[in-house]
Amino acid sequence: MVGPKRHFLPLILVSLAAFIFYTLHHSSLPLDIPESNLTSTFPNPMPTQSPNFTFLINVLAFNRLAAVSRCLRSLAAADYLGDRVHLHLHIDHFAPDNASSLDAKLRESHRILDFVDGFDWKFGEKVVHYRTANVGLQAQWLEAWWPASDHEFAFVVEDDLEVSSLYYEFVKTLIINFYYDASNYSPSIYGVSLQRPRFVPGKHGNKLQLDDQTRLFLYQLVGTWGQILFPRPWKEFRLWYDENKAKGNKPFLEGMVTTGWYKKMGERIWTPWFIKFIQSRGYFNIYTNLLHERALSVSHRDAGVNYGKTAGPDSKLLEERSLDFNILEMQPLSSLKWFDFCFREVHPGKIVTNLEELGSLLHSLQKRDSVFLVNLFGVSDAITRNLLCHFERLDIRNYILMGPPSDSLFDLARRGHPVINVDQFINSVGLYKFTSQGSSFDTMKGILAKTYVIKKCIENRYNTWVMDGSMLLTSDLLSDSGDPNNDFFVANNFELFYAKSSSSSEKLWVDGFVSKVVATTESLAGKDSPTHGRLSFVYIVTKLLEQNGARITRVDETSFGTKIGSGNVSESSLRDKKLVYWSTEMELDSIQKWLKELNLWSIDGDLSCTAVVCHKS
Known part of the structure; x- marks a missing residue:
């Protein structure tokens, strides 16, 4: 009872x-x-x-x-x-x-x-x-x-x-x-x-x-x-x-x-x-x-x-x-x-602020699964909570949420979701002295944080998916990571990236490669740069990987995912798709309306999941 x-x-x-x-001293974490x-x-x-x-x-x-x-x-x-x-x-x-x-x-x-x-x-x-x-x-x-x-x-x-x-x-x-x-x-x-x-x-x-x-x-x-x-x-x-x-x-x-x-x-x-x-x-x-x-x-x-x-x-x-x-x-x-209610163990308070803490977090994850790194810059609380409900439904347990310091980010950590405080994380690796400000500044921090996290994941033998919060998985991604002989998988239009943990990818993703990402990011962020609009993690990393001879699979984005917000999209049209995504400029009310019509809105007025989904540990 x-x-x-x-x-x-x-x-x-x-x-x-x-x-x-x-x-500060209340943390039991x-x-x-x-x-x-x-x-x-x-x-x-x-x-x-x-x-x-x-x-x-x-x-x-x-x-x-x-x-x-x-x-x-x-x-x-x-x-x-x-x-x-x-x-x-x-x-x-x-x-x-x-x-x-x-x-x-x-x-x-x-x-x-x-x-x-x-x-x-x-x-x-x-x-x-x-x-x-x-x-x-x-x-x-x-x-x-x-x-x-x-x-x-x-x-x-x-x-x-x-x-x-x-x-x-x-x-x-x-x-x-x-x-x-x-x-x-x-x-x-x-x-x-x-x-x-x-x-x-x-x-x-x-x-x-x-x-x-x-x-x-x-x-x-x-x-x-x-x-x-x-x-x-x-x-x-x-x-x-x-x-x-x-x-x-x-x-x-x-x-x-x-x-x-x-x-x-x-x-x-x-x-x-x-x-x-x-x-x-x-x-x-x-x-x-x-x-x-x-x-x-x-x-x-x-x-x-x-x-x-x-x-x-x-x-x-x-x-x-x-x-x-x-x-x-x-x-x-x-x-x-x-x-939790499924009697699964949860780990409240995992806030990563440096590489050492990231290593400790990775050691606590399940080795058999890939790690999903989710970018929350510019993503509302409601969209984030809805995404986490779908992670629970798909039994995705290895994930890390990254974003700027905020009450909502720390509340996610209190509830047992592992998070990266990107500001402190970037500061800890000595990359805080940028000249750019505003949205470009946030984008730069996100790019560099993703680069370091992937490097750490590869070193710890984890495959890594990098995705934005402006997308929602509808099924398992792992079966569609492309040619098994290739180490990387990219989808430019919706900022999706996959890095396999292998000896060849580890040789590419070394400190020198990370330094090139830093330099390229700062160069593209310049106000006078003709490529300023290409300040994108997937664009930068793919370009540098190609220069180093990496094996990359490029996805057919129209068959892999569906963009909501225009045209006719229905539940039946999603059957063979792995995700839905939307423009970052789209209003929350519109996103919610579309996802409800597709039966993909899984939170209530409290921003909590409408269901508890148990999977055997």
Whole structure:
């Protein structure tokens, strides 16, 4: 299964310099990210002293007295370390749908109210919310909590849960380490699940398998059997939900089992909404891997909304007598693994700024595949996100996005897409002193960055495709890379280039060749140059390769790709084509209109993919 308080001083505003300093140190990522590169949706709410936060337990109950009594007794048996912890009980009202059972329902509700009224909670305030009408599980979750500050956390507990007496000490240690420690903080984390991970919602996804050494990991899926929620992401979700619900949008996410649940159960459940939000934002949840089917919270899966009849405990409760490791030992965030809805590992924060970092990135890619280098200069966020959705559909995992420093580029890195900050990358190889400015300057930087990346790819035995963001792949390119005896493949009209990793291409693509590209680029960029209009990577590199006797395949562009924007183009006309492309002068609205007509527009209003496509790793 998959599947939410108040009090404290507001966060003191810090200066911009301090914000940048903290943000720099929030990276948990394998490559060092310069402070000017890293932006955060939520700055780390670093306290000036030891963290003092509010912890609220929200118990969601309905008509199961035995379940709620078991749940509350387990919560009261936990060690709260002398902290004040508040208990809020949300009791849903029954629906008066059958007059013959009305008296029985009244008696059951009153028995539950009598029990919770008499229940002794000695750790903090106890508040009971008894509803006047039946609202269902979705409203119970969504209305349970609105954070009063950035230092308030909610532990949402459905009434058929039982928790370990160790849970609070673990959660407190984790919050201190991953929310308040700048070196371990990430704005991508929305909470902590205490349940045993046991479900992959992406259809045809990988099995949920972890090695015995993994104690903590990050996974996109929300867990309704013991979920701790962080304040800012929850507020963001509630506002997102309000907007989408008001506009009549549905949380459909094709390729997800949970979408089928929603189509069957509708607004009785809330998790498809949260899952859609998480997918659109690229957020993650912290999970435990306690081995031997153990967990800090266990669902007894009593009969109710989710189960027609009682299914019994889903896991074994971890207690002190069964501990065979230090549960409070927290690994640094930089060493934890991150997994998406398909349970594929992702690597957030890969921002390349120099050749050494590029080498590290290449070593992390799959050796069997070619690398796609995508130029994002002048490409909108929507076009980029749509391209990435098609990469997912085609199972293209080896790609690098290159562009100028921007919030959108760094957000792509936060979400797990490897990127090159071209400005810093070019500066690192000593090629920043150009005389040209404006669009020519950007073009020059892009040409030189592509040249260096291809050289590094060839050295690391990767074939390389270089493409602009102003094109969209519709099928596998690898089967059409031309004559297998040739090392290079070019398509001038849509700036497509292919370099094979071979001994002959490596001999051509040496430092001397790179220097010639630099010199030719600067020469063509001159304002008085008659060839100024040919300031193109494919044109320059092809010309120099020919001068060096390289074997090059030139593609028949009309049969390889289709240009949109004029003439008659249909889905049937794309069957034998590898890509569509368009003029860089074309407006976004026109591009979107054409791609929608061709069934190639795969993002929604949040610029997130309309489907999750799982491929076995």
